[in-house]
Amino acid sequence: MTQLIFEKSQKGRRGCLLPETGVPEIDFDSIIDSSLLNEEDLLLPEVSELDVMRHFVELSHKNHFIEKGLYPLGSCTMKYNPQINESVCTLPRFKDLHPNSPTSFCQGSLEIMYELQNYLADITGLDSVTLQPAAGAHGELTGMLIVKAYFKKKGENRTKVIVPDSAHGTNPATAKMCGFDVVQVGSNEKGLVDIEELKKAVNNDVAAIMLTNPNTLGLFEENILEISKIMHEAGALLYYDGANLNAIMGIVKPGEMGFDIVHINTHKTLSTPHGGGGPGAGPVAVRKELASFLPVPTVGFNGENFYLNYNHEDSIGKVRSFYGNFGVLLRAYTYILSMGKTGLKQASIDAVLNANYLKEKLKGIYMLPYDSVCMHEFVLSGDKQKEQGVNTLGIAKRLMDSGIHPPTVYFPLIVHEALMVEPTETESKETLDYFVDVMLKIAKEIEENPEAVLKSPLTTPVGKIDEVQAAKKPDLAYKGK
Ligand SMILES: *Cc1c(COP(=O)(O)O)cnc(C)c1O
Numbered sequence: 001m002t003q004l005i006f007e008k009s010q011k012g013r014r015g016c017l018l019p020e021t022g023v024p025e026i027d028f029d030s031i032i033d034s035s036l037l038n039e040e041d042l043l044l045p046e047v048s049e050l051d052v053m054r055h056f057v058e059l060s061h062k063n064h065f066i067e068k069g070l071y072p073l074g075s076c077t078m079k080y081n082p083q084i085n086e087s088v089c090t091l092p093r094f095k096d097l098h099p100n101s102p103t104s105f106c107q108g109s110l111e112i113m114y115e116l117q118n119y120l121a122d123i124t125g126l127d128s129v130t131l132q133p134a135a136g137a138h139g140e141l142t143g144m145l146i147v148k149a150y151f152k153k154k155g156e157n158r159t160k161v162i163v164p165d166s167a168h169g170t171n172p173a174t175a176k177m178c179g180f181d182v183v184q185v186g187s188n189e190k191g192l193v194d195i196e197e198l199k200k201a202v203n204n205d206v207a208a209i210m211l212t213n214p215n216t217l218g219l220f221e222e223n224i225l226e227i228s229k230i231m232h233e234a235g236a237l238l239y240y241d242g243a244n245l246n247a248i249m250g251i252v253k254p255g256e257m258g259f260d261i262v263h264i265n266t267h268k269t270l271s272t273p274h275g276g277g278g279p280g281a282g283p284v285a286v287r288k289e290l291a292s293f294l295p296v297p298t299v300g301f302n303g304e305n306f307y308l309n310y311n312h313e314d315s316i317g318k319v320r321s322f323y324g325n326f327g328v329l330l331r332a333y334t335y336i337l338s339m340g341k342t343g344l345k346q347a348s349i350d351a352v353l354n355a356n357y358l359k360e361k362l363k364g365i366y367m368l369p370y371d372s373v374c375m376h377e378f379v380l381s382g383d384k385q386k387e388q389g390v391n392t393l394g395i396a397k398r399l400m401d402s403g404i405h406p407p408t409v410y411f412p413l414i415v416h417e418a419l420m421v422e423p424t425e426t427e428s429k430e431t432l433d434y435f436v437d438v439m440l441k442i443a444k445e446i447e448e449n450p451e452a453v454l455k456s457p458l459t460t461p462v463g464k465i466d467e468v469q470a471a472k473k474p475d476l477a478y479k480g481k
Pocket of ligand 1: 075076135136137138168170212216240243244265280282
């Protein structure tokens with residue numbers, strides 16, 4: 001049983017010993033009003049440096065991470081973050097740079113941000129980029145605030161945003177947060193946007209559609225040019241949720257499909273690490289007609305110097321302190337440069353190949369509701385296994401006992417008992433085959449002995465939990481030795 005770090009505490013033990021300061025000691029009471037001072041000592045663990053290292057290394061191994069095993073979490077693109085990314089962003093000149101440094105002191109870092117803006121514009125097929133947003137959902141917020149400001153300036157009162165029923169939950173949430181009403185459009189039998197339904201939903205009240213392509217079923221919206229025509233003819237804008245950019249990078253650009261605004265999840269597509277929720281970055285690219293609305297500052301170049309450009313006359317303002325998550329952006333920049341144009345394209349090609357390989361091996365054993373060539377991910381249904389006594393949650397828990405992070409489950413909502421699998425390009429054939437073997441073994445176990453499967457997970461630090469009680473009454477407090 002792992003101890004809490006507080007339980008490892010030994011009175012007087014220290015991690016590091018500082019030399020004598022050479023100045024006389026003074027009493028706190030003489031400089032701070034005693035009514036403001038703590039009455040008791042803080043409850044802090046007293047441990048050595050080695051105790052700390054062992055404690056946190058042990059804890060980290062209880063978690064799952066990409067360097068430990070397969071992480072086929074659909075829509076999340078848990079690709080490997082190459083070590084060169086880490087080496088670059090820990091260089092002292094980046095790591096120790098103060099964000100308030102005068103621009104003449106940090107031309108190199110500004111140049112990197114400027115180039116990254118340009119690379120992202122090229123990858124998305126758009127014109128201008130802000131690096132500020134801190135995550136994909138934050139990029140959505142930025143993008144939809146731009147939509148709002150754009151129509152306000154035009155003097156048009158558009159109150160609605162169209163979102164397909166396969167959309168990620170952040171899309172309707174973002175539209176709503178920006179004050180729009182959400183209009184849902186259904187999918188057809190192929191899993192694509194229902195064009196007839198879309199046509200009926202579009203009118204002069206509609207400001208934008210929020211779409212990801214490939215969609216969350218991992219299917220390419222074949223009618224994307226027709227969709228963009230329908231929207232643009234109605235005077236509306238197209239917002240691209242960039243979470244699935246890993247399927248098309250270097251092959252086709254959202255700008256060419258007709259999208260006007262795109263966010264990029266650098267932590268998905270461009271390999272920066274994001275297990276456990278962050279940090280990330282969600283740069284936003286826009287068409288030149290929308291550039292004046294971008295958050296300030298962006299990074300500009302006047303032929304001689306790089307500078308912070310506050311000259312966006314319709315700017316929605318700042319969306320984050322300083323200039324974005326610089327360390328994360330630096331990793332994305334390193335990844336782009338180390339891959340190059342052909343490497344980025346190859347990454348997408350391999351991601352799509354890996355997903356199709358898994359899909360073909362697993363269909364028939366698990367149900368595949370939308371059976372066509374997929375992009376970088378695909379969605380199985382555990383309906384058959386549920387009838388045999390183990391639902392998708394049970395399958396997910398069983399996978400953990402084989403050292404595999406479960407796929408995304410119960411999303412998208414339009415597939416019953418959904419299992420959304422995204423292997424990414426960084427996995428080898430051997431690892432993919434291992435996943436197939438485990439999935440087939442689990443399906444067989446469910447046929448033969450569902451009760452046994454339901455006992456999983458057995459190898460994790462915490463076994464089967466009451467999920468409702470664990471969320472509603474977590475027992476986290478340290479109550480003292
Ligand atoms: C991950 C994801 C988002 C949100 O991105 P974050 O960076 O997690 O905020 C939005 N849409 C889709 C389809 C996603 O997969």
